[in-house]
Amino acid sequence: MRLATFEHLGLRRSGIVDLGGDGDDGAVLSPFPEGTDLLEVIRTGHVPATGAALPLAEVRLLPPVEPPSVRDFVTFEEHVEGVRRSVDGTAGVPDAWYDAPTFYFANPCAMVGAHDDVPVPPGCHALDFELEVAAVVGREGRDLSPERARDHIFGYTIFNDWSARDLQSREMQVGLGPCKGKDGATTLGPWLVTADELEPYRDADGLLRLALTAEVNGVEIGRDLLSNMSWTFEELVAYASRGARVRPGDVLGSGTCGNGGCLAELWGRRGDQDPPALRPGDTVTLTVEGIGTVSNTIVPGTTPVPIPSARKRPRARP
Template sequence: MRFATYEHHGHRRCAVVSGTRLYPLPAGAELLDLVRAGREALHGAGRTALAAEPGPQVAEVRLLPPLQPPTVRDFVAFEEHVEGVRRSVSGAEGVPEVWYEAPTFYFGNPYAVIGAHDDVPMPPGSSVLDFELEVAAVIGLQGSDLTPEQAREHIIGYTIFNDWSARDLQSREMQVGLGPCKGKDTATTLGPYLVTADELEPHRDADGFLRLALTAEVNGEVIGRDLLSNMGWPFEDLVAYASRGTTVRPGDVLGSGTCGNGGCLAELWGRTGRQDPAPLGPGDTVTLTVDGIGTVSNTVVAGADPAPIRPARPRPRTRP
């Protein structure tokens, strides 16, 4: 099944999607609550909605993020992406050996999620904006210290994940040795729908990866194409690693990391040594398509000017 959260005539609703039509769930129903209730509750609510009167067409509404995630983890699971972006951001060559040892991730900003067609403001202080084409798994069952085999049962569905990135901010702040921080903080697209895991099972290959075609376009021009099955680890491994020594909970979103072969502009810049295609700016539209999930398309708009913050003062020499 496919589930959407949308706004129509000033009202927020959740619905099952069938073709181009929305079949609303009862007023007040939230997708995150249904995810927390479990797989059977989610599917049961969907079947009930499909048996009732249809609602508006998808084209008539504003699609919101399918759910408001409690946490957002973003992995870096595509080797080709690591190689290109590392050269672009830091000038280093190749892929760090440590990358192959475990699926690294950072925590994103759950308050920055936006819908499938919402505008994206330029991050304050940035002039080098980039998109990143990813797929995210959504957790449907709480668990800790999971094996990859157990982790498969903890994934309730998938959605498209665009990790918008201010590359100039990212390059500067990562020199401190923490993380991308404000380079990733302004917007993350989730959508258009939450597609339940069972619907994508027919796309699983012999090695356990989901073989889904990924396409990225900027202003109607195809920039990148890849397969989700080119990940270094399947999603079950990502979930298992995320659960080590802690707990994954229903609604948590785990991004795959950006695909290769043009899944973002910075990868292309790293390979050519020049910013071609140019960084994104106001008026540019990024359209990402994942077979089996759908399409998101966001337009960049002008953002706020940054409020000035003074540099750090010299280290104080006083002592108690």
């Protein structure tokens, strides 16, 4: 089942997507009753009756959920190798990366829809995309094992963690991880595919063997398999729940795939910004087998409001 949140005639709705047999041209969306929030469907597991179908082309797709929290992991070794050289000039993969699936908390209020425009973050001159898949939690849990965690995954969606690489490179020198370099926008969509739909893609290691492709202005930049993740989504959920709660609607990103899943990886390998950073007018299209496609166009952003540098203080004591 494919579940979407959308805007139609000025109203926010949710419903079931039917792609039909003619591709996007025959796709329709059957809406749930007005006021039905997809997060409540996820939480209860109850799928309401639907009304008359709408052509998918007549609605604006919104992020499927407004997540309570967003954890973005980094599970592709190839991505770490390339982007680490680009962002902080260091070669290889840190030993600590192999210990556990590391993540950072992203901004849950920065989700954008499958076809929304994405403004350049204030002060950014090196904007990048990141091709990822995210699992969405369906049941609350704590201290889960990977085996138990499988029953806590409701479904999957495409996740594009837009990244201001120049801002990220500077601020990560502080040692706290990304800040404004990752704060502006994250594409979530085009819809939420329930976990059972992707079971046929599962390989012997429990990973989902889905083809991933990234294009900029119609030119393919990257191609990889989701099964190149070094941890399964069940292991990501289990780790996230260690000493903490995961809740319905929580989003867990896979981290960026390798082989051109973002520009920074290629910059790190080639030693130059080739292909160039994204500019207004560029359109990034990401496709994940079994899920769908998102396509966002970059637009000009705002001028940053000046903030002073740190003040040198005398370190007085009371």
